[in-house]
Amino acid sequence: MVVFVVLAAAGCAGSAPGAGGKVDVVTTTEILADLVQRVGGDQVSATSLVPAGGDPHSYEPTPADAKRVARADVTFTNHLLLEPQSLIKTIDANAPKDAPNISLAEAAESYGAHVIPLVEDIGLDVLWLGLRVRGTGKARGATRTSSIHLTATKIDGPGKLVAYLTESLGQPDLYFDSSNPADSTTLPPAAHTHLNWAFTKPGVYHLTLEGRLDNGRPLGKGTFTFAVGVEPHQVEPADGGKATVLDDGHTDLTVDLDSGQVYAYSDAQRVGAAQSVVPAGRVVIDVPGKALETVPDDPRFAFLGKAGAQIHQLPQAVLGKHVHGEIDPHLWEDVANAKAYVQLIRDTLIEVDPQSAPTYKTNTDAYLRELDELDEYVRSQLAKIPADRRQLITTHDAFGYLASAYQLKVAGFVVPNPAQEPSVDQVRRLSETIRNLKVPAVFTEPNLAQRASVLTQVARDNGVRVCSIYGDSFDEHARSYVAMMRHNADELLLCLGESR
Template sequence: MRRTIPVLLAVGVLATACSSGAATGGRLPVVTTTEILADLVRNVGGERVSVTSIVPSGGDPHSYEPTPRDATNVAKADVTFTNHLLLEEHALIKTIDANARPGTPNVSLAEAAETYGATVMPLVEDIGLDVAWLGLAVRGEGKARGATRTSDVRLAATKLEGPGTVAVYLTEALGQPDVYFDSADGLDAKDTTTLPPAAHTHLNWAFSAPGVYRLTLSAQLVTGQAASAPIGEGTFTFAVGVDPHTVADKPAIIGVGHTDLAVDLDTGGVYAYTDSGTGQQHPVPANDVVVDVPNRALETVPDDPRFAFLGKPGASIHQLPQAVLGKHVHGEIDPHLWQDVRNAKAYVQLIRDTLKQRDPRGAATYDENARTYSARLDELDTYLRQRIAGIPKDRRQLITTHDAFGYLAKAYDLTVAGFVVPNPASEPSAEQVRKLTETIRNLHVPAVFMEPNLAQRATVLTQVATDQHVKVCLLYGDAFDEHARDYLAMMRHNADELRTCLGGGA
């Protein structure tokens, strides 16, 4: 069963928070989720604001869990900025929305910045597995049902027919399994997990014996203190180690590509949202689907007591892999907008107008600061273009530890050739290492890139890079460190590192 993290409430602070400006020397107290957003706010607000970032230096906004102190800081803030688009951990968004004082701006920059000229792009995930990559998803906004960004959708496995057992689990970044559904002891109330609206998560799907399985999933909406409300239910068929064409009543066979078993908050539909290896996802009703789990998906249960729920060590199971190690809940839109400097400029304009709304007396200061900083961002954008333009086009290939550089690639004429995909629940296989090796060799890349705060994910990448005699370089994605303490420095470093490591001169 997936652990549900409670919302943190700053009890006792709300009654006195209206005078919070006094505690910051008369400056406007502002809370942001990340250091990058905090830096943008400081450049616009100047001496009129006091800014606190919830995620600390070097922290990962995708996984940071809030503390009671974070809840207190939010309750004292006159303005709160998040990035959202599911960049931040859902518990963090819940804590912010539960503690932000009524009437104070609580702005999701990535979602609101489009009106200021920001561009968003789909989060296209192409892992290149030779079996289906299967996750869970919630689609739609559910406004007619009363859903908000802090709502939960409860997904439950309620019925299984088949020759063996099914275990659906997530492998966390350090290898610890988090079991969502496990039919070994029957399906009951513990075989449940939750996702926020518009979210997707990666999972492992393990089957103990070959044959045809039918798994029923149901969904309920949980909003605030209200009782859960049913959304929909559907039954999916799996052909495990047998020819999927023998399931004659199922017209849609899913054997490769990215597929989510999804519930739609708007329609109540339950379906497979699949690209079937085409790169473009579309819905297929649950009753029309058969998921192919072929014999090439055979794995052995690790000799590790943490994975005893899969069976005895050394036993054979059929498993569709999680594909991306660690907790990786996200939406359909890539949330890393700031990797395109023009999007950061849109953030700055939205921050300016939000601060002016809350502090009209500072309007002239916010306008002047925003103009000055936007000019520096224009210079930064030109710098990135010039530096990257000096890299030979056949060398503009990015292989990284984290799929966070789509905007950088699109804005500055690079190609994301891949990111590290270790096999959850075990050491990376020889086949996966071979594929990464061939990608590096075939593209003749001179370097691969690691994010400083994600070094634990980079062991395979660095080993293959060493074997292939290519450099391992550093790119900043979500967080600062002691070497890059602000957005301008971070992006200038990225431009210089790309130019130096991919070629074109120092």
């Protein structure tokens, strides 16, 4: 990972805020830039690093971005792992030391924002297995830009074990491969990611996972057991004691920054319940016969074996790289949270440019009144949707706050993986979800069209409308936060409301 660091010569900075020049504000997303501009008005120039229509989850910074950050009077990120760590590192490495560098989602709670867990329930018929780092590790010297190394120090079994990610365009990215000893990957603190776990032959496998901070400080080590195509309750776990078989729901192989332990963090056998800790040495992960997949006829997947060969695979379920934490970062989908952002932005600008405080307060008061009207508009529009039609099937999990604030329900779906075309079973599962919920429409996001092909196909096959709502970014049809939220309310009512 490359982090761009710009060294500014003394005396080359622009005019001080409030001394005839505008306050230069750099944000990570267009949504944040719009909120800042509404508060700052003519006293502020707010720009976004992620370009129009870009995906803030995957945007990679450039040297020009580092220069913009180095000139900024204020920087605002959303964080809670919305943005990729490379972007956060670029900001933290280049932001002037005396300039506020604010993580809005984390700091806005004191202004009345509320956060909710990021609940993922795709409803797979096999275990959904990922990797996770829990805790902040502050006592061990970790920061939000730290990288925690997760290394597979030992893998054994009757065949190959490969853990890999399928990117948004179908490109595989290998994390662990038993034919390459001591493979390693990294995650930031309090982060989680999805992976595919493939096994080329049935039998019992063991994976020893070790954690280490980027400052060299060792964390824990633990060995997980996989029962692949065999009866899991007859398999002895790594510590030789009583096994805990994990066979459904959502589980992560986890390194804990605060305790220094390695364990499974799992809701298996208790889908929808809070996740619990299972020591690595007691874990037996069930990879059943129904996890059989065919190696696609694609040279990019040759590492799995010959095309057409049968392998066992636990799917990553959500296509593309999506590193996130335990808290849903999309706070702005609840207008009340956007109001908290706005008040925090106001106070930050006043700190930087106190002589313009009256302007910032006046602008904020007017904008808060507009946001109150927006909140009432969204609420009244969505209240018109019948109770049995309040199901959301979307491109990615960005609408938990919208659902929580306005009494909707987010429903999950399975994205095909790893083949470029969906299998018959994958199409069937998504079709059954749409039919069982009797949803009249599904929703794609304009900036994530490449991830929506399967959802669009299955919706059309089932005679379901395909509609569009905004999650993380604007486009040419919605160039402000207010316009975005009004569109979402109107589109949800149009597509989920009574047929016209």
